[in-house]
Amino acid sequence: MQIGSHLLKNNLVVAPMAGVTDRPFRQLCKKLGAGLAVSEMVTSNSLLYGSEKTRRRANHEGEVDPISVQIAGADPKMMAEAAKYNVDNGAQIIDINMGCPAKKICNVMAGSALLKDEPLVAQILRAVVNAVNVPVTLKIRTGWDKQNRNAIAVAKMAEDIGVQA
Template sequence: MSKVSASVQIGPYKLKNNLVVAPMAGVTDRPFRMLCKKLGAGLAVSEMVTSNSLLYGSAKTLRRANHEGEVEPISVQIAGADPKMMAEAAKHNVDNGAQIIDINMGCPAKKICNVMAGSALLKDEPLVSQILKAVVAAVDVPVTLKIRTGWDKNNRNAVAVARMAEDIGVQALAMHGRTRACLYNGDAEYDTIAAVKQAIKIPLIANGDITTPEKAKFVLEYTQADAVMIGRAAQGRPWIFREIAHFLETGEHLPPPEVSEIHQVMLDHVQDLYDFYGELTGMRVARKHISWYTKGLKDSANFRHHMNQLQTVDEQQAAISQFFSQLLQHDQRLQYVPETESSDDQAMAA
């Protein structure tokens, strides 16, 4: 079997393939994780859960820790800067069903970095060591780590942090190919990912700008990473995982999804959001997903503007059905037309 179609082993868990859903704040809730796994992802990491024990009882935190019906293995990402609190957060999540604990040292968001969590930790290697040791010692499930290439372009310390993590007992490493200072700008640094791969023996998951099956194949071959992690490219396009899996296996492209399938995937996803969050919150959360699903489809700009004015579940579902029935009159197959992407459409990937 070629490198690009190999599966990945994390502790006792052998993933069905080497395609991972990136943890994204406000996006990778349980409905989205389950959908991506259904459409071909081998692993989906939860959106970030705070290590602040005062928040364990909040509705948002309880929802993020809800894994009912989710396909194993269940990976939960925790974030924080205090080793003791991170250890407690890891234990708490394992007690609530987590089978893999992922530590966030990759998020570039200011509100995370301002409390010295996320990618800000890369500035303080001794603290990184303390956190990793505390979490690994606290739980008997695999611990994984998400990092960036460094704090800024003058301080790329990913190789040192990766070696440290492996020595401490971290069992897989995900790496976004940018520094904290780069946020999501510029091109991902695949050379740094390749250098880290040469330095460690644990599985390495490459992340950053992987938007097509060809790009996934290129990144796997160029970096020799064991897997790729897809974030923003899966928003509104969860079938990207089956498309990549098919291309890696056969070298051929799957035909684009038919409009009727997109309609059904979207209806099922939206209904899952209503069930998960309750109708009012679910309808509001659904808006951004509906926007992503329809972006680039014929006449979708007006539809998205109208969608954001609707205030009930019934109105939302009726508008979706009307939009897709009009689309079906034109073409069964998906036809994207380029649109200018606004910063509002970019969710922050952790």
């Protein structure tokens, strides 16, 4: 499996999970054979960049390449800035979260709630892809609920915009 110029040793990918996929866990997963282990979700809110939690999540010391960081938010400009911030701090792949179903994320129109607004999805994807010179990936669900499944349309849109996986 290849994402941009990063040839993974296999297609075993550890999904980003808040409170689970911290740096030691990612290091362990890669040591045990994962081809890629994505970081915990990092907010796109620049006011939180200086927080201890964000600094901890931006620390990739000792990690095996490629380093993939997941960002979340609903504002295209803030998402682009978050992508740049994380690339400047060592991210080699940026993963956009449009799959989280948690209420606290969806209530601010982020995560899987974004799937309700395909024009906004396109704006966010374009902003992030254009902001960084590393591959961008996208985490989505089949839709925002069981009755509204638009994953195929969103995936085609993402591919057209330049999202790598």
